[in-house]
Amino acid sequence: MTTTHSAHHAVLALGGNLGDRLESLQSALDALGDAPGIQPISISPVYETAPFGGPAGDPQAKDLSDQPAYLNAVAVVGTDLTPHQLLIRTQAIEEALHRVRGERWSARTIDVDIIVYDDLELNDEDLTVPHNRAHERAFVLRPWHDVEPNAVIPGRGPIAELLDELPKDGVEPRPDLLLQW
Secondary structure (H helix, E strand, C coil): CCCCCCCEEEEEEEEECCCCHHHHHHHHHHHHHHCCCEEEEEECCCEEECCCCCCCCCCCCCCCCCCCCEEEEEEEEEECCCHHHHHHHHHHHHHHCCCCCCCCCCCCCCEEEEEEECCCCEECCCCEECCCCHHHCHHHHHHHHHHCCCCEECCCEEHHHHHHCCCCCCEEECCCCCCCC
């Protein structure tokens, strides 16, 4: 068996709160694992989280209380794809799994976000890396910390320290739900 080594390291956050949530996460992982130029490294445990988003204190913000809870996980991959090629791949996976892009913070079958790509800092009209809100999202940092406890978000700091700054509630481990590459 030949071992391939990828040129780049990427962290992807997966989440969904519509339909069979676990099946959507697993299907996204399967598609990532089958994609040329992407090599699975690790997958975090599954967490269940309350819907998150909307500007705090904004009377026009969408009420998320009627949404189902999310399942979230983090996948670490090696890749030979550029950040923009990886974005195209993740968006194709979302589309194949019936992701409908509607109102911001609306319910969805699947979301696959690029959190970091090496230590790259990129902000253009199509892609921002590192993800511009990952540092304030426990539903990203907790599962990521499980698989890469010493990871760092470029420009933000170690995820362990960032996680310590966030509320501890609302992100619950689901040891009864397993994902695999």
